[in-house]
Amino acid sequence: MNKKNGFLPALITIVVSYVLLMLFMGVDNLIISGAIIVFLVGGGFFIYRKKSLLDCIVAGFRDYKGSLLITAVVLSVLLPLFFLKNHYIIHIFTLALIYVIASVGLNIQVGSANMTNFSQGAFFGIGAYTSALMTVKLGLSFWIAFPSAVLVAGIFGFLMGLPTLKTREFHLSLVTIAFAYVAYLLILNMRWTGGADGIAGVPKPTIFGLSIFKTVRLGGLRIPWTTFYYYFTLLFVGIGIYFAWKLHNSWIALGWNAIREDEISSKCYGLDLNKIKLSAFFIGSLYAGAAGSLYVHFVGFISTESMAFSVGLLMVCMVILGGMDNILGVILGTVLLIVIPEKFRAFQDFRLLFYGIILILMLIFRPQGLIPKKVRRYSLSTGGDHGK
Amino acid sequence: MENNRLLSAENIIMSFGGLKALNDVSISLKDNEILGLIGPNGSGKTTFFNVVTGIYAPTEGNIFFLDSDIAGSSPQDVARRGVLRTFQTSRLWLELSILDNLLLGMWMREKPNSLTAILRYRKVKEDFRVKAAEALEYMAVFSEELAGSPYRQVKELALVDRRRVEICRALLARPRLLLLDEPAAGMDPSETRELMRDIRKMQEKAKSLGVIIIEHDMDVISDIAERVVVFNFGRKIAEGTFGEIRKNKEVREAYLGKEYADA
Numbered sequence: 049m050n051k052k053n054g055f056l057p058a059l060i061t062i063v064v065s066y067v068l069l070m071l072f073m074g075v076d077n078l079i080i081s082g083a084i085i086v087f088l089v090g091g092g093f094f095i096y097r098k099k100s101l102l103d104c105i106v107a108g109f110r111d112y113k114g115s116l117l118i119t120a121v122v123l124s125v126l127l128p129l130f131f132l133k134n135h136y137i138i139h140i141f142t143l144a145l146i147y148v149i150a151s152v153g154l155n156i157q158v159g160s161a162n163m164t165n166f167s168q169g170a171f172f173g174i175g176a177y178t179s180a181l182m183t184v185k186l187g188l189s190f191w192i193a194f195p196s197a198v199l200v201a202g203i204f205g206f207l208m209g210l211p212t213l214k215t216r217e218f219h220l221s222l223v224t225i226a227f228a229y230v231a232y233l234l235i236l237n238m239r240w241t242g243g244a245d246g247i248a249g250v251p252k253p254t255i256f257g258l259s260i261f262k263t264v265r266l267g268g269l270r271i272p273w274t275t276f277y278y279y280f281t282l283l284f285v286g287i288g289i290y291f292a293w294k295l296h297n298s299w300i301a302l303g304w305n306a307i308r309e310d311e312i313s314s315k316c317y318g319l320d321l322n323k324i325k326l327s328a329f330f331i332g333s334l335y336a337g338a339a340g341s342l343y344v345h346f347v348g349f350i351s352t353e354s355m356a357f358s359v360g361l362l363m364v365c366m367v368i369l370g371g372m373d374n375i376l377g378v379i380l381g382t383v384l385l386i387v388i389p390e391k392f393r394a395f396q397d398f399r400l401l402f403y404g405i406i407l408i409l410m411l412i413f414r415p416q417g418l419i420p421k422k423v424r425r426y427s428l429s430t431g432g433d434h435g436k
Numbered sequence: 437m438e439n440n441r442l443l444s445a446e447n448i449i450m451s452f453g454g455l456k457a458l459n460d461v462s463i464s465l466k467d468n469e470i471l472g473l474i475g476p477n478g479s480g481k482t483t484f485f486n487v488v489t490g491i492y493a494p495t496e497g498n499i500f501f502l503d504s505d506i507a508g509s510s511p512q513d514v515a516r517r518g519v520l521r522t523f524q525t526s527r528l529w530l531e532l533s534i535l536d537n538l539l540l541g542m543w544m545r546e547k548p549n550s551l552t553a554i555l556r557y558r559k560v561k562e563d564f565r566v567k568a569a570e571a572l573e574y575m576a577v578f579s580e581e582l583a584g585s586p587y588r589q590v591k592e593l594a595l596v597d598r599r600r601v602e603i604c605r606a607l608l609a610r611p612r613l614l615l616l617d618e619p620a621a622g623m624d625p626s627e628t629r630e631l632m633r634d635i636r637k638m639q640e641k642a643k644s645l646g647v648i649i650i651e652h653d654m655d656v657i658s659d660i661a662e663r664v665v666v667f668n669f670g671r672k673i674a675e676g677t678f679g680e681i682r683k684n685k686e687v688r689e690a691y692l693g694k695e696y697a698d699a
Contacts, residue, residue: 291554298560299546302532306540309529316489316527317609318515318544423533423587426568427561 057101058108058116064091066123069383070130072391073137081391092418109376110422124282128275135272142274144386145281146343149288151366151382152375153335156292158364159372159421160301161328162308164221166360167208167228171333173355175201175340177235180247180350185240190253190345197341198334204231205333209326216311228357236352246351250344253280277346284342288335292375295331297424304328305373358400365403369410371417380418441500442467442646443488443519443613448497448507450480450487450670457483458494459670463648465613470639470647472661472678474654476690479667481650482524485615489521490514501613516544518612522619524650526598528590534601535586538571539564541605575604578634595622600631607638616649620656628653632660654678666690 065088072084095102109116131137154168175197182193212223235241252261252273261273261280295301303324306314314321344350362385370381385406389399410417443465450458458480465471473481486492488499493508500506506514528537546563568586576583578600582593590598599619606614619635620628639645651657657664658678666674666681668690674681681687 294554294557298557299543302536302540303543305532305536306529306543309531310527312491312511313523313527313529314540315511316491316515316521317541317605318512319540320512421531423589424536425587426535426564428565428568428572428586 054104054106054108054110055112055115056108057105058112059119061095061105062116062119062123069387070127073140073387074130078392078394085388110425121286125279128278132269132271132275135274138272138274138278140387140390142278142281142346143343144383145278145285146339146346147363147366147386148285148379148382149342150336150339151363151370151378152288152292153332153339154363155367155373155375155378156295156304156332156335157328158367159374159378160296160304160308161325162217163212163325163328164217164364165224165329165332166221166357166364167224167231168332168336168363169355169357169359169361170228170231171201171205171336172340172343172359172363173235173350173352174204174231175337176344176350176354177241177247177340178337179341180250180344181241183251183345184247184249190251190341194253194338194341198337201337201340202330202334205329205336206326208333209329212329213322213325224360225357228360232352232355232357235355242351244351246349246353247344248349250348250350252277252348253345281342281346284338288338289375289379292335296375300324300327302424362403365407368417369406371419371421373421374417374419377417377419377421440467441465442469442502443648444500445484445488446498446500448484448487448499449495450483450492451495457670458487461497461667461670461672463665463672465646465648467612467644467646468639470636470649470660470662472657472664473648473650473667474652474657474664474681475667475673479690480670481667482617483670484667485521485617485648485650488514488615489519515609518610519615520606520609520611520613521615522599522602522606522617524617524621526595526602528598528602528605530591531589533587533589534575534582534593535568535571537590537601537605538575538608539567541608542567542571544609571604571608574608574638575601577637578604578631596627599623603631603635607642610642611645613646613648616647616651618650618652620651620653625655628656629659632656636660 068084068088072081075081095105127141128138150168150172154165157163157165178197178200179190179193182188182196183190208224208227212220215223236244241247252259254260261276263273264271303314303319306317306319307321307324311321340355343354366382366385367378368381369385370379371377385403389402395402441464443463445461445463448458448461449456461480461484463471463484473484475481483492487494488506490506490509490511490513498505498507501514501517501519504517506517506519529540532540546567572583572586575586579597582597582600590601593601599622603616603619616635620631623631635647639647649656649661661678664676664678664681665672666684666687668686673686673690674684676684
């Protein structure tokens, strides 16, 4: 394969989508926003139909992971600088990043192991409540509350995994739906969680005692505090994706894939199904807990509305839209589903309808998601002839 | 029990409701032996495999494998003791690549752990490299072509190739006992011959490996099996070398029907 031809198309794809996304968020005109969406969908469809171009882009992404990753990081870092005047947009992108963490974790269950878990929203809430209670009621620092939130969510994920071990597919999903409702109702009805009022006044994280999440004025330039929280979250997203990627290329992910494909066969090859499933629940919930904690310290307030069943449903939509078992796809799906509806707030009431339509269209026309899963590649010692 | 007994299934009864799919069946296998298991459709051959591999727990009877009773153990447990099988309709992990399937065959030899993946990623990568090389070396014995395209998804493969991958996957688990359920179904005679040659080659390489093979093709059985057991209606009706079996009246009746056997 000619190595030269993949890089530029892949780079252009990234940059063009990025610019369009920036324009989409930047302009204050519904018609232009709509036109950008139409253009994006049309462009995507065009590339999809033009096989040679698509192959070229895919090859580019495969062969130039490193440089494209750097491009993506640079673009993400630059992103808030376009919106210094409108900190609400930075707020939206920060939310998108937080949801990326949760859906990357959910992807381990839904994408890798085919355990459609609708309760990721509940674990998100458990993480958020843990963090909020520890900082507000106990006065502990974010740096104690955050790991606790991650761990507590993980433990609840493990515990919820136990009753699902005997179930599969729809029945497993039913257990997770039940759990989502039980967690929601429990937190809503208990007094020490704040009940329906939720918990307000959750402090922003401090770093070595310094509160860095403050709006700064540099000469005539006003940098809103959300910018710094955006970078803060971006750091966690980076760490989360790094771990997820390592897991994806390890034995345990092969095990997740094996139980997705065929449980009987997996049993006959000595795979410990219970351990593999529980590890997926545990690790996926760790991500939800981290996202929840970051969320509550960002927004400063948590109520059960942030962990309702619809949140878990939305996260499943993100994974299915983006591409199951493909981290890049899940990131794309999450960003699209957070960012696009924001622009159409006028049609807020139709939001769930919109998710539903997207889900149905995807399942009919492209069940593998926007960016489908890839075949795992290994470094083979036999060299060129066994490659490609 | 004799030292060279690998498997000894004694008086197995497997009932499903009122139906006795296996009725007082006893089979034993020596180490390094290749045993043919034949019989008409529905005579209980695959059920026997399912009972041995722990997919069904036998209603009655004992199964000794390397001197421990494995009757009623879980499939995982049986596999970890070294009993591996292939399926009549191959059960590979279809959306995964050939190489993924082969590597997963080696799962039991690895002690996979999610922490190693994060903390010792280099080691994991190196481990995959070594194992992938071994996997492709095995695969090359069965088919150079399949070994040359390790990233093809298994669902793209022809049924015959899927069988090759499946047998190879089982062998990579380093079994002591390999149960092959109609490995040559759908293959033409030359492909079948080639496959049997490869299986025997791998068995010699493995040094101590017992094989039980279910097959309808009598050429295969006469060629590869040292001893043959015949099932009919869940019972063992005959046992012996292929030559002996061929002369057995009951066997001919089971296969050909009474009037033809008498003719």
